Amino acid sequence: MKFTDGYWLMRPGCTARYATEVADVRADDHRMTLYAPVKHVTRRGDTLNSPLLTVECWSPAEGVIGVRTTHHAGSVRRGPEFALPGAGADTGKVRRDGAVLELVSGELTLRVDTEQPWRLEFTAGGRMLTSAGERGTGFVTDAEGRHHMLAQLALGVGELVYGLGERFTPFVKNGQTVDIWQADGGTSSEQAYKNVPFHLTNRGYGLFVNHPGKVSYEVGSESVGQVQFSVEDQSLEYFVVHGPTPKQILERYTALTGRPALPPAWALGLWLTTSFTTDYDEATVGRFIDGMAEHGIPLSVFHFDCFWMRAYQWSDFAWDPETFPDPEGMLARLRQRGLRVCAWINPYIAQKSPLFEEGMREGYLVRRADGSVWQWDLWQPGMALVDFTNPAARDWYTGKLRRLLAQGVDCFKTDFGERVPTDVVWHDGSAPERMHNYYTHLYNQAVFDLLREERGEGEAMLFARSATAGGQQYPVHWGGDCGSHFNAMAESLRGGLSLGLSGFGFWSHDIGGFEGTPTPTVFKRWVQFGLLSSHSRLHGSKSYRVPWHYGEEAVEVTRAFTLLKHRLAPYLQRAAQQAHTTGVPVMRAMVLEFPDDPGAAALDRQYMLGDDLLVAPVFTDDGTVEYYVPEGTWTNILTGVQVTGPRWVREHHGFHTLPLLARPDSVIPFAADDQHPVSAWADGVELRVHAFADGAEHTLVIPRADGPGETARFQLRRDGDRLRVTTNSPHSWQLRLGGPDGTLHTSPAGTLEADLPYPR
Known part of the structure; x- marks a missing residue:
């Protein structure tokens, strides 16, 4: 949120107060608390009639330093709060040399000179990482009387900012205003399904704002040399996370907020769905599956989208008896064909659903202050939200899913969870503004925990759309509603790479795009990209995504890249294990693997798949592709052609190839079995x-x-x-x-x- 009017003035109605110096210090061996007035104190009278900020500094884990700035400490602290499973006992060490105080954690040091104007300096290995200086710590009241805590951390010359969730705006976030606020906005605007208040830079550190509600960022977009972030609250807490490499930053950040679970290996294969508003029944499903087999395209998972349930009744978790009269038999027949099954769900209960009356009666639905159930007609007529802050409501909801698992469903697509109202009362008393983003975490956690309980560790997985910090623990996530054209394909990749730099290890997208119908060219190119992603799903809205609808060559391309992915399964599973144990994603922005190569800093149309494979999807009708090759001799594993970098390369590719290059000195394992993802x-x-x-x-x-x-x-x-x-x-x-x-x-x-x- 912007508060200033240029460098000199404030915006109308805004009043800012910034820490100016250190008036007092309380420190022990592991923590220090700084008391910072908002004006220079020269005499006793200056201590009157003026705010005093309390700035607490500590280390919850090695290489991580926390800073909490508080104005008024007496405000009621209502949840929710981000769980920090990696936060342990104080690991920092406070040392004092005259007027200088230092908090040291690993190689990371926070330095404060109490005799100088206010300045927090974060250094590592004798090198400055960032600092909070003259306007770096404070609060603002706006024209409406709202109270905002803010911080500003300096950007160095050439410093680039990445992350902040799955964002479809430019990959490098410098110059952008970003609001961490869940929205169902598709993939072509500043809105995002997955908002994460964490960013990292190319200067060796990341920063996590520990606030589950709205966090407003000005990334060099108000003060061009600063990253400013603010919250409407009386307190602001953030953690500086040292690397120095981007991979090490992600390792430390995900150790703090939670590492991704390891999805089952069968999920690496190709998924096919019914699509959304298309007409389908069991005969349609059988025709699709038969068609894939007849065309020699191995299929691993079949997904039933929304209309497996009756119209106007989402969600009631009951198969539509007109289109699926024998769900248990159908699911058994699919299992006999070696298929896993995924079913679409959401956390909303439509008024026509039999569950609405039950949920209202038992208090399982989110209510307004007057006790009435919150409802609206957007998406489903009269729909309400399940209140996952109520343990009984959580058990009620997952109990409905438990019956589907007993029928033979293997996993769930946990759609939606973004449009959460703020004019409501939550069962556990949570603050509505803080629950808006956090709701998705409770939703996905409830479903994932059920799957882990019913299917066992290593078999649980979701196909989730919304998330916030910590949501990486419940994979897999997909990119939401994109168009069916090359621009949408590129914006999807951009979002996925940003999400990977936000701590999420696994990511997928709708092959062919969701809205509209792709041209055969777009479909074939998206198939290549999709089958070189961590997880691969053919899905659309109003049109099917079976390959033969896009021509015989589309069938050949889909077959070839499905077989290729099966052969690469041991390589991909190893990358998945790395995501699980370190937090480093399967699909990696080039800057993550090559942080010292300036040529890789802003690349968002190519990526590394695991440690050793460079993928450059083709985004053109004529097959032209431009991509950057880092240093060394790289080998295209499809053609054997070698390319030596560092340099930019322009090539032309038919539909059976694309730039898929093995890193120099690499060894890629190819499984003997190309028919199954697990062998x-x-x-x-x-x-x-x-x-x-x-x-x-x-x-x-x-x-x-x-x-x-x-x-x-x-x-x-x-x-x-x-x-x-x-x-x-x-x-x-x-x-x-x-x-x-x-x-x-x-x-x-x-x-x-x-x-x-x-x-x-």
Whole structure:
């Protein structure tokens, strides 16, 4: 929110008070509290009739420093609050040298000189990260009498800001105004489904604002050298998270707010849906599944979108008897075909639903101050919201889902959760403004916990649209309602990369776009992109997304890239394990892997898929694509063509290829089975070695498919014209040098060491 009118003036009705100096300090071994007047104090009389800010500083985890600034401490603290599972005992150490106080946590230091004008300096390794200076700590009252706490942290020359959730605006956030406020706004505006008050920069730190309600950011957009953030409250708390690398920042941030669960490996395969407002019944579903099989396209998951339930009754969790008269039998038949099933749900109860009367009677629906149930007609006529702050309502809601799981449903698409009113009363007394963003967390947590209880650890997963900080614990998330054109495809990727830099490990999108119908060209290009994402789902609104509706070549492309993803499954599962254990996403913005390469800083039309694969989707009708190659020799795993960087490359690709490049000195495992996402990955695995330099070493892990851990490990080292391979795998394996047509060596089962030729 902007408060100033240029540099010198305030906006009409706004009055600002900023910390000017340190008047007093209270410190122990681990914490320090600074008392900051908002004017320079020269005599005793200056202490009267003027605010005094309380600034508490501590460290909840190594490399993380918290700052809480409070004006009036007597305000009632109503929830909700972000859970911080990684916050432990004070880990910082306070030290004092004359007038200088320092709070040290790992390599991160907060420094305050109590004899100088107000300034909080955050340094690491002797290098300044950021600081809160002259206007960096304070509060503003606006023309309507609202009280806003604010902070400003300095941006260095060339410092770039990323993250703040799944945002579809420009990837680098400098110059933008961003409101952390959940909205159902599609993928082509400043609104976002997934709002996360966390950003990181290319200067070695991230910053998390610990406030679940609205946080208003001015990212170099009010004071161009500052990131300002404000909340309508009497207190503002934030954490500076040191890296120094972007990956280390994400590791520390997700350790604090929660790491992603590991989704089941079967979810890596292709998903197909009924689409939204299309006509469908069991015969339609069967026709789609038969069609995929007839065209040789393996299918892993079938999703039933909204109209599996009766119109006007969402959600009542009952199959429409006219279109699905035998749901148990149908689900059993789908399971016999090797398919998993996903069902669409939302947290709203329409008035026509039999559950509305029950929920109203039992107090399970969100109410207004006068005791009436909050309702409106947007989306579903007379719909109400389930009050997840009421444990009984949570149990009631998940009890309906439990019956669907018993019928044979495997997972749920948890749609919506963004349009949450603020003129209501919550069962647990939560503040409505703070619940607006946080509601989605309770919703997705309730469903995920149910799945974990019913299906077991490692089998639970959602297909969720809305989220906020901490929501990464309940994957998978998808990008919401996008158009069906190249611009929408690009904006979707931009949002997914921003979400990945906000701590979310897994992300998907509607292949072909949601609104409208894609051209065959767009469909084929989106299929390539979608099947090179962490999770892959064909979905639309008013038109089906079965490939044969877009031509025979669309069928061929869908088949080829589905089979490719199956072969890459061990590689993708390893990346998924990394997301689960470190918080580093499967789909990574280039800046995450190459933070020291200025050429990678602003790239948002390409990404790294795991550690070693660069993907540059094609966004043009004629197949032209421009992408950036970092340093080294990169190998296209589809064509074998090598490209040496750092440089920009322009290429033309038909529909069966795109820039899909293996990193120099990388080894990519290809499963022998291309028909299933889950197979005996280590048995017959093909190890593709790419541009291995003399002396290069690489350790390759073949992961487990049923959870964390590994089934085999290969260690490779090149010495001149020899490549030495050591493994613990009892299975047969293959090794291929270069691209798909490179030299192939096959080792029989039980070969634990090999010394193979490597041509110079």
